[in-house]
Amino acid sequence: MEEFEGQDIKRAPEPTVEQGQGQSNGTGEVCIICGSAGKDGIRVISEFICEECEMEIVRTDVQDAKYPFFIHQLKRIWYPKNA
Numbered sequence: 005m006e007e008f009e010g011q012d013i014k015r016a017p018e019p020t021v022e023q024g025q026g027q028s029n030g031t032g033e034v035c036i037i038c039g040s041a042g043k044d045g046i047r048v049i050s051e052f053i054c055e056e057c058e059m060e061i062v063r064t065d066v067q068d069a070k071y072p073f074f075i076h077q078l079k080r081i082w083y084p085k086n087a
Contacts, residue, residue, distance in 0.1 A: 037061070037077045051081045 032043040033052035042054035053061070061074050
C-alpha cells in the first residue's frame with residue numbers, strides 16, 4: 005500500500021502484459037485507477053476509468069488525502085510507464 009498524508013490508500017496494481025494496459029480482458033476494461041475490471045465507465049484518451057472511481061474522483065475534495073493518489077494514477081494516462 006502507498007501512504008498519502010498519513011492514510012493508507014490501496015494502490016492499483018499495474019496491468020499485466022497478458023491483460024494489456026487499458027485493453028479488454030474478457031470481463032470488461034481494466035480501470036487505470038483501481039485496477040479492477042469493469043464494463044461501465046469512461047475513456048480518457050486510451051485509458052479506462054470505472055464508474056465507481058469516476059464518481060469518487062468527482063466527489064474528492066482537493067484537501068482530501070486521496071486527492072494525491074488520484075492525481076498520481078491519472079498522470080499514468082499522459083506519462084505511460086514504458087514511454
